Amino acid sequence: MLLSGRALDAGSASHLAACPRCSAEQAAVRALAAYAVPAPPSPAGVLAAAAPLLALRARRAGWRALGRAVAAALVPLPLVLLVDVYLVRAAYGMLQALLPRVLSFYVVFNYAATLTLLLAVTYAMVPIVAERQLRLRREESRA
Amino acid sequence: MATDEELIGAVADGDGRALEQLCRRYERGLHQFIFRHTGGRDVDDLYQETWLRVVRAAGRFDRRRRFSTWLFQIAVNLCRDWHRRPPPEPVDPAGIEDATRDGTARGDAALDARRLLAALPEAQRSVVILRYYHDLDEDAVAEILGCPRGTVKSRLHHAMARLAELARP
Numbered sequence: 081m082l083l084s085g086r087a088l089d090a091g092s093a094s095h096l097a098a099c100p101r102c103s104a105e106q107a108a109v110r111a112l113a114a115y116a117v118p119a120p121p122s123p124a125g126v127l128a129a130a131a132p133l134l135a136l137r138a139r140r141a142g143w144r145a146l147g148r149a150v151a152a153a154l155v156p157l158p159l160v161l162l163v164d165v166y167l168v169r170a171a172y173g174m175l176q177a178l179l180p181r182v183l184s185f186y187v188v189f190n191y192a193a194t195l196t197l198l199l200a201v202t203y204a205m206v207p208i209v210a211e212r213q214l215r216l217r218r219e220e221s222r223a
Numbered sequence: 224m225a226t227d228e229e230l231i232g233a234v235a236d237g238d239g240r241a242l243e244q245l246c247r248r249y250e251r252g253l254h255q256f257i258f259r260h261t262g263g264r265d266v267d268d269l270y271q272e273t274w275l276r277v278v279r280a281a282g283r284f285d286r287r288r289r290f291s292t293w294l295f296q297i298a299v300n301l302c303r304d305w306h307r308r309p310p311p312e313p314v315d316p317a318g319i320e321d322a323t324r325d326g327t328a329r330g331d332a333a334l335d336a337r338r339l340l341a342a343l344p345e346a347q348r349s350v351v352i353l354r355y356y357h358d359l360d361e362d363a364v365a366e367i368l369g370c371p372r373g374t375v376k377s378r379l380h381h382a383m384a385r386l387a388e389l390a391r392p
Contacts, residue, residue: 105383107387107391108383108387108389108390109355109386111386111390112339112355112356114336115259115336117254117255117259119254120250120251120254120270121270123242123247123250126242126270126271126274127242127243127246129274130275134234134238135237136237137234137236137237137281137282140237141236141237214236217236218233218236218238218241
């Protein structure tokens with residue numbers, strides 16, 4: 081209380097008067113209380129000094145997030161490819177019974193090309209989604 | 224409002240605004256601690272270096288711990304290193320005693336608190352600053368300084384005895 085400059089309550093004051101050790105320390109504590117400290121510097125200096133470190137950390141965090149997202153996206157890929165191959169083969173077999181072979185191949189090829197394109201677009205979205213998730217997480221942690 | 228531990232997690236991901244929030248929360252306490260510990264010398268350098276160490280080690284911060292304890296541990300270590308350097312002007316505790324006994328001091332309020340603290344050994348000074356200026360309990364002080372609670376009590380006792388002796392008119 082003495083150090084923070086607050087007034088002593090009755091109990092503390094009577095203890096201070098009665099206790100020889102505390103009264104001996106009183107002068108020292110009052111002296112310490114007079115220790116004024118100037119205002120701290122603005123955080124701008126710290127932020128400027130830390131900017132290269134933060135940029136490095138941000139890059140590393142970005143790569144880590146991307147790596148995790150790509151790894152998670154690659155897990156179901158074999159199954160997706162297996163199902164797609166099965167579907168294409170089944171469709172080709174079915175169409176061959178109804179249409180000429182060249183026409184069946186043309187239809188199935190178009191279907192396979194569309195599937196490949198969709199798959200490529202989906203995987204191309206992974207880094208964009210990962211970056212967006214990272215940004216959202218940062219905003220949440222600041223909120 | 225985000226907790227300190229969440230903010231330091233964001234700092235580990237390179238978030239400058241999270242660092243700014245942490246700086247604003249602790250700027251006063253940390254600056255005062257360093258100022259009192261070093262007697263006002265090299266404060267800005269040590270203050271900045273503390274935050275740089277926080278950023279560098281943010282990825283290794285254990286989120287089960289309190290950020291404030293960790294921050295002050297870094298500051299204490301930096302101040303210890305600083306005290307190991309050769310001082311530009313050595314403090315002579317005898318000078319303080321002479322000054323107070325000669326009656327040159329102008330009473331309690333005018334006693335030079337800076338020189339009183341400087342007269343204490345580094346370990347005792349840390350305890351006094353954390354316990355009395357920062358109002359931390361003995362357990363928290365012990366955790367920051369990495370020593371048992373009994374050591375904190377003993378250092379505090381010796382420090383106060385020394386200060387009382389120095390401040391005696």
